[in-house]
């Protein structure tokens with residue numbers, strides 16, 4: 001009984017770390033540009049396909065680690081392209097709702113392009129550790145998942161260091177708190193937009209590789225990460241990065257425990273139940289105290 | 294140093310500034326008076342590149358700048374301390390000040406200016422690791438001014454620095470502005486609700502009404518002008 005609880009908590013932590021990774025980008029983009037990007041999960045889809053193709057070439061753990069780096073690069077570029085070509089021309093000119101509709105259009109476009117080029121058949125990212133598992137004190141998990149968790153935490157940690165220690169990182173936070181004032185400090189706002197999309201998309205791309213090792217890779221797989229990331233973002237407070245990190249772990253654990261103690265079928269509903277509760281009781285999100293003025 | 298020539302600025306169809314011209318010579322302290330909605334903040338935004346004019350020119354140190362993006366204008370030394378402080382609430386006081394120095398490379402010079410700001414505004418040093426959102430109104434205004442100073446301004450544009458402050462704090466801010474003007478090689482464009490004080494410290498002043506310059510004169514003469522006395526000095 002107790003070990004089942006621990007086991008589910010561990011599973012939740014692992015999937016939660018991936019949710020965090022996806023949600024960080026979504027919330028950063030929202031904070032800086034006030035854009036709700038419904039195509040965000042498709043960055044993960046493209047990241048997952050990057051891994052599928054690369055690992056067909058280079059199998060094993062080298063291919064897997066290479067895929068993570070390649071996904072960050074490829075999806076980072078995709079992020080920059082979408083920002084420059086689609087979002088930047090609209091920001092400040094179109095209303096928020098219009099931009100949301102455009103992002104939904106982008107989501108449909110990317111899904112269909114993926115079907116066209118990659119086909120509709122689901123694929124798998126093969127397990128570079130060949131199904132090896134580890135057991136620690138009554139709980140067990142696959143080596144693969146341990147590595148997924150490790151990579152997520154490294155990426156989250158690196159981002160935190162960047163945002164807190166580097167000049168550009170602090171400028172991203174400043175822009176998200178007050179765009180006008182940031183401009184008056186001499187921040188090139190367009191550079192910050194590009195940088196934010198680049199980093200946010202690259203993280204989602206990495207998360208896609210990790211996500212794709214657990215779930216099937218197919219053209220429509222991006223919708224679920226998008227929805228999960230929105231749950232996390234609302235839970236943590238729109239634009240709040242720390243909120244997104246904690247929110248991801250909270251959602252992962254809640255789903256995992258809920259799926260176990262309630263019913264597996266309700267697992268995905270739990271996140272939306274949480275959204276309703278948060279919006280009713282604390283619409284700024286659990287961590288959204290002041291951010292986003 | 295700064296020359297604004299016949300600019301027009303609009304928000305959609307609404308005209309906020311119409312044929313506005315003004316100039317500041319190096320080392321001057323000039324004030325800009327006007328009632329609510331006259332267009333004072335818009336004029337500062339226009340100079341700092343946030344709201345470019347649809348007509349006219351702004352010239353700084355002999356070069357046209359009205360088409361430059363705001364970060365290029367900041368790099369030239371035009372620093373705008375906005376109305377309502379606009380500090381970054383979730384950054385610490387120190388991070389806010391460092392944001393002021395965003396465009397600067399010379400770390401030693403920044404350090405020196407940081408010391409100058411702390412000597413001028415000791416409250417900021419006491420609160421250095423506190424997030425700016427927890428500061429009082431007066432402290433936040435000091436932070437906004439300190440942050441502006443860290444940008445190494447040649448021209449400092451202050452938008453209603455005493456707005457919403459209790460009289461003691463307001464006098465404190467006035468003293469700080471005076472001290473900055475005396476100790477730094479700086480030119481100041483001051484937008485201030487407290488016209489009495491503004492006309493005392495400023496060598497010259499402009500009166501902006503409904504988006505147009507209505508009067509332009511020395512501080513003394515403006516203070517003696519019957520229209521200014523009625524409209525802004527409350528006689």
Ligand SMILES: Nc1ncnc2c1ncn2[C@@H]1O[C@H](COP(=O)(O)OP(=O)(O)OP(=O)(O)O)[C@@H](O)[C@H]1O
Pocket residue numbers: 304307309327328329330331332333334335336376
């Ligand atoms: N973002 C905006 N969109 C539309 N109209 C605006 C905007 N900002 C200002 N205005 C309008 O432009 C005019 C000038 O505004 P501005 O803020 O420059 O006045 P101000 O002199 O600074 O007033 P205050 O003393 O209240 O600060 C006003 O009529 C105002 O309503």
Ligand SMILES: [Mg+2]
Pocket residue numbers: 333334335376452
């Ligand atoms: Mg104003």
